[in-house]
Amino acid sequence: MSYRHRIIGAVLAAGLLAGAGPGASAGVPAVVGRVEVVNSATHRPVLGLSPLTDGTVVDLSRLAGIDLGLHAEGAPAFTVTGPDGDTHECADSAGCAPLHAPGPHTLTVAGAPLSVRFTVTATAGTGPALDVLFVGNSLLGTINHGSGENTPNLVRHLASAAGRALNVTEVIHSGYTLRQTWNDGLVTKALGGAKRYDFIVLQEYSTLVATNPAAARDTLLDVYGPRFERALKPGGRVVLFKNWALADPAPFPSRAAAKRAIDANYAALSAALPTPNLLAPIGDEFETVIAGKGVSYLIVPDGKHPNDTAIYLDAVTLYGILFRESPRDLADLYVPAPDAAELRSVAASAIGY
Template identity: 70%
Template sequence: MPYRHRLWIAAVLGIAAIVVVALGPGTAPVSAGAAASSRTVGGVALVNDATHRPVLGLSPLTDGTVVDLSRLAGRDLGLQAESTGAATFTLTGASGGSFTATGPQGYVDCPLLATPDEYTLTVVTERGDRRTVRFTVTDSAAAGAPLDVLFVGNSLLGTFTKASGENTPQLVRHLATTRGRTLNVTQVIHSGYTLQHSWDDGLVGPALDGTKRYDYIVLQEYSTFVALSPADALRTLLHTYEPTFARALKPGGRVVLFKNWALVDPDPFASRAAAKTAIDTGYAALSTALHTPNLLAPIGDEFETVAAERGPSYLIVPDGKHPHDRAIYLDAVTLYGILFHDSPRDLSDLYVAANDAAYLRSVAAVAIGY
């Protein structure tokens, strides 16, 4: 059997294995890191009605989430429960406002979300599954507290721009500064490493020992690892990293899984579309299996949007793998929007030509729900 075909079969079997591990006997599927329970709604997303996408960073809603309307692209918001069939939403404000509606597909428009208040939301599905979450809606553009973020990855996250000499975490911090925000960056980045290699070499352990706690932990896996070795990627996430999250994350903290892009050469996959499908499948399974609240940064999705319109070389350098300066900017504005719950549409161009920067910010904004 040709080597290419053996790798393809291995990849398919690996994806099957991850599904078996994540959804084994007696285990219910769980999205965005919510705890599995036969009587609990998996999670509730805040949805931008204009784009029909979850607002990442704010979704899934958890106790203590603050929704700042002044940082959203619009105030038309809805609620989406992860459930099959209908779900009834009851939203009650501390000031007396209330809203109850049933969405046949687990989704409802919710005009009350345009009113600043402290809210209690209860979602009940048609089979009796239930989730209650308490959050705040505000319309003030308060600067907010500094964020502490740990970035763990390799050269896809660590490539420095030729224009400014900044890698992605540093560029996110730069963007935050232009908006009057403070980002305290801790980074563990080693070229060519998987997350497991970073752990085995003792590089990341000290950052996760609980001495310092983070609002977010951003994890970027080796470029092809999740697509080709999904079971190993799942084992790394659940058995190596997740046991540290309780001590390393602040209350309400989340994990951000950096969804990598498909390489220009898709080998051993038949096409870049096939490689992208394997990436999507693998990352969805990781997010589902992870019990810690988490979300997927849709970097690879954005790359495909741009590649379809302007070609892969617009974002990827001639080696077919690493990011161009424009790609690093796209990654940074996406992560800024997620981490700070703020639309990236009006961020600074920095070193990118104005037309290109506006285009990339628009792609990012749509992908993350702004």
Template identity: 70%
Template sequence: MLYIGNSLIGTATGATGQDTPILVRTLASAAGRTVRTTEVIHFGNTLQQTYDGGEVTPALSGATKYDYIVLQEYSTLVATNPSAARATLLNTYAPTFTSTLKTGGKVVLFKNWALRDPAPFASRAAAVTAINTNYAALSAALATPNVVAPISDEFENVIATKGPSYLIVADGKHPNDTAIYLDAVTLYGILFHDSPRALSDQYLSAATAASMREVAATQIGY
């Protein structure tokens, strides 16, 4: 597993100090599975900035081949500047996939959630519409086999009944511990083609963990 992204996927839980990629690995281990994880996480960066800085070069050299490459773009870029996101994906990263993905490997496009402040959109609903439209277009444009991790959709399902603060911290952008768990169980389900319903609760209460697993399982079709 290779994860490339920023603080939305790299934020650590207050409970255990694990970010999303490490929590996926922990969940897998508790379920009797092994995940080898490489992270290239730079808080505040777009994917293009991380590439231009040379940070991701060793991971994309072809020395290691991955079953999955998870790409998590800057929080609002796909929604507000889809042409830039498309150029980064197709012109910068896509040429590396032939040498870095195993046969049958896939790219996972981590679908960022709408922030609490929807600007420059007039409403949260408008921001979500742009997110949905533009991630679908990115997925369709990428010739490499890929899947969109429906994180945004899950956030909206939860926020509709519990409000943004149930998943997003006071800064209006970053995930809290519950959201990090939701992200991790979703990625687990996608990576292993398996329902996350039976995964361990980790640091959450049994009820909260079960509800997040149910949200993820329903959204990814398990």
């Protein structure tokens, strides 16, 4: 029996589907999905904090003063019990006042067996070093000419410049799919459980998710999925690196069609993976920038790989997700200041700030 079939069986056995048992309520949807912290002004999830899981710490000092709301996927209503013990009903994606009170909180979905316990803090601090595993190919591994670093190490550089610490573990092999990386034994040790991570960033082959979603799904759910529980720290998350549409969209008739396939198939992957996970909206950001500046502003002449500017965009996006704060004030590093500021603004908007 596959890992995903065991998960589905466990869900059914637990009675989490509407009508599955006497506790089901007619007003509860079929399945209550993930819970997200959202920017109530834009209704975008704040990535890194979303999906909201037991033990998450929401640090108000790093949220750039945004008004926070909550979204419980598929739930008609939910309540939040704040540190004062009072219970408040919060509207979907709108501002939720208890979220701005430091202390322990519990979110409960009415009529459904779902609650999430998390903590809000307003005390700025550097926090402990993050442990992050990056698995991918040359889209993550391309070295920029400005600082001589690939994307994972540029994220670490940005963190150091911001007074934060990041421990990077890399499993990067050019030209490989995630399945090939696994089959060759390259990632077995990293996912063995001897070292545990706050985040695992997975970057699949550039066109695989768009053109062969079944293969991507099998790799994620049946090969990598069973290893996540022992490889992640409590409260850890998987980050699916959503690739960009290549300059040559074949076999799709246009880059827009390729982008639609990427979006749909990555969303399906994220929804199917039972481990708490989120999509790093790299491909979305590429389209925002390319709309004004053209493909060559981010993609080298081979039509596939990121140039120095794109690597910076990828890195500031991942920094914002991993450290749960807006990337707007990060260092310019090797990118001209006006360009760097624009890229950080694109990244900040895409990840919820």
